[in-house]
Amino acid sequence: MHRLNAWLRRHPMVVDSAWALVVLLFGLLSDVSEDGAQLWGGIVASLAIAVLMAVRRRTPDLAVAGGVAVGLGQIALNVTPGGSSIGYLVLSYTAAAFGSRWSSRLVVLVGLAAGPLTLWRFDSRPTGPDSPGVWQRVLVAALMSTPFILCWAWGRLTRVRAAYLIELEDRATRLERERDAQAKVAVAAERARIARELHDVVAHNVSVMIVQADGAAYVLDNSPQQAKEALATIAGTGRQALVEMRRLLGVLRTTETAEEYVPQPGVEELPELLEQVRAAGLPVDFATSGEPRELPRGLELTVYRIVQEALTNVRKHGGPGARARVAVDFGDRALEVLVEDDGRGTTGEQLAGGGADGLGHGLIGMRERVGMVSGSLDIGPRPGGGFRIRAVLPLRTSGDRATAPPAARRTT
Template identity: 75%
Template structure:
C-alpha cells in the first residue's frame, strides 16, 4: 500500500486523469440527444476542461487562468452550465492549494464571480414575470448560494497548502536532525580516537622510556654485575609485555565499538604505588605522600590523575638531568583533589616548556591540559623556585558527606 501511494504521489497526472475521465464521460453522455451545434460546443468545452484537470497540479497557473477564461467565454456565449463545470470547482481548489499567491487570489476572485455571473446569465434569458423587487432579492440569494461551493473549495485548498507546508517542515526537520545526529556521531568518534591517541602516547612514552633506561643500565653493568644486568633485562621484558597488553586493548577500540567497557584500561589512584615502584626500579627516586581522606573518585578523575602522574614522571626522566629525584603528593580535599608532581632536576626548564613537557612533539603539557579540561579542572606547570619543575593539577570533586 505504501509503495502504491508513493508511486501515485510521484505521478500527479495519472491521479488527476483518473478524476477527469469520469467527468468528461458523464458530461458527454448527458448531451448525446442535443442538436449538432450544441453537442459539438459541449464536447469542445468538456474536452478542454478535462485536459486542464489533468495538468492542473503540474501547471496550476495555466489551469486556473485558462479555466477562468473558459468560464467567462461560456457565459459570453450563453452556454448553460453542464456536468463538466465541476472542473471549475477543481480549478478553484487548485489555485489555492498549489498555485502562487496571485494564482490563489485569481481563483478566489473567479469563485466569487461565478455565482453572480451564472445568475445574471440565467435571468437575462428568463421570461419570468415576477416583480422587479422579488427578482433582485432572488438573484442575490441564488448568486450567493452558487458562489458558496467555490468559496468552500478555495478554503479547502488553503487548508491543503498549510498542511502540506507543515508536513514539509516536519520532513525538513527530521532530515536536519538526522544530519545533526550523524555529525554528532562523527564528532564522538573523533573525540574517542583522540582519547585513544592520548592513551597510546602515555602508554608508549612511559613504558619505552623505562625500557631505555633499563637497557642502558644493563649495558653499563653487564661485565661487572651480571646479576643486575639480568634483573634489568627482566624488567625490560615485563615492561614490554605490559605495554603490549595495554596497546592491544586500546587498538581493540578501533576495531569494535561494542566492547568499549570491556577493553578500555582504567588505571586508578590506588595503582599509583605500583607505577611509582616501576619508576623507582628504572632509577628515578620518587617520594609519594597522600593527605586528606581517600574516597572513591569518578572513573574519569581516576584515569586523569594516573595519566598526569605517569606523563609528568616520564618528563622528569627525559629532562631532569643527572641525579634527579621527584615527589608526588595527592591531597583529597572536601571539594577538590590536588595533585602535585615536582622534581629537583637541573635540566633546561625552557626546553621542557618549549617541548610541551614531552619529547619535542608537543603532546606533553597539551595532553595534560586536555585531560584536565575534560573533568573541568585546572593545570599549573612551570619552573619551581630553587630549581626543577612543578606540575599542579586541581580536579573538582563533589563535596564529601
C-alpha cells in the same frame, strides 16, 4: 503496481489528461441535446475546460485564469452550463492546492459569485406571485456556490498537508545530518582519548624498559646479578604494558569481551607506579595531605596519567642525579597534584616533553586531560633549578556529588 504509482506521480499530466477526457465526454454528451449556437458554444467550452484540466498542475495559475475566462464567457454569451462544468470544481481545487496566492483568492471570489451569476443568467422561471421568494433565491445561489468553496477548502488542506510533509522530510534530513555529525565528533573524541592513553602507556613503560636495558648492558660483565634484576624489571614492565594496552584496545572490541579488562588505574595505583619508577633508577618521594576519599574514575585516571607523564619526562630530560617529588593534596573543593624535580635538563626539553618547541604530545595530552575535568595546569621551571608541574582539579561537594553506578567504575 508500486512502479505504476511511482511513474504516475512523476507524470501527473497523464492522470490529469485522462480525467480531462472523461469530463470532455460528459460535456459532449450533454451538449448533443442542444442545437445551433448552444451546441457549438457548449462544445467549445467543453474542449477549453478539458485542455485546462490537462495542464492544471503544469501551469496552475494559467489554468485557473483560463477557467475563469471560460466561465465568464459562458455567462456573457448565454451558453448553458453542461456536464463539463464539473471541471470548474477541479480548477477551484487546483488554485488552492497548487496555485499562487492571487489565483487562490480569485477562485474564492469567483466561487462566491458563481451561484448568484448562474442563477441570474440562466434561471428562466417567470416572475410572479408563485415564483420563488428572495430568500429562496439566496438559498439556491448559496447552494450553487457551496461546491466551489468546498473544493477550494479541500485544495487548501492538500497544500497544508504537502507543506507539512515537506517540513517533516526536511527535519528528518536535518536530524540525520546532525546525527552523522555527532557520530563523527564522538569518533574523533574517542580516537583522541585512545591516542592519549596509548602515548601514556607506551612512553612510560618503554622508557622504563630502555633505562633498565641500558643498565643491564652496563653491568652485565661486572655484576650479572644486577643485570638479571634489570632484565626481570624489563619483563615485568613489558607485561604491564601489554595488560594496559589490552585493556585500552578492548574498547574497540565487542561487548562480549568486556569482562576481561581490569579497571583503569587511579590514585590507589600511584604507589605501584612510583615503585616502578624507583626501580628504573629515579628516586621519587611521595606525600599525601588532606582527607583521602573516593573520586570519580575519570578524575582518578587523570591524576594517574599526570603523574605518569611527569615522571616520564623527568627520566627523559631531568639529567643525571635528578630526584623527583610527588605530592597529592585532597582539599575540600579541589585536588592538587604537584610533581617537581631538581634535574638540570634544559628547560626547553621539559617544556616540550620530547621536543624543543613546546609542542610535545605528552604535555598537550596532559593539558587536554585537565581541561576535560575543568581544571588548571601550571607548567614551568622550578625556583632553584629543576621543573614543576602543578594541576588543580575541582571536586564536587558532598551535596552535589552524584553516586555513580558500579558499572561506571570500570572500563570496557
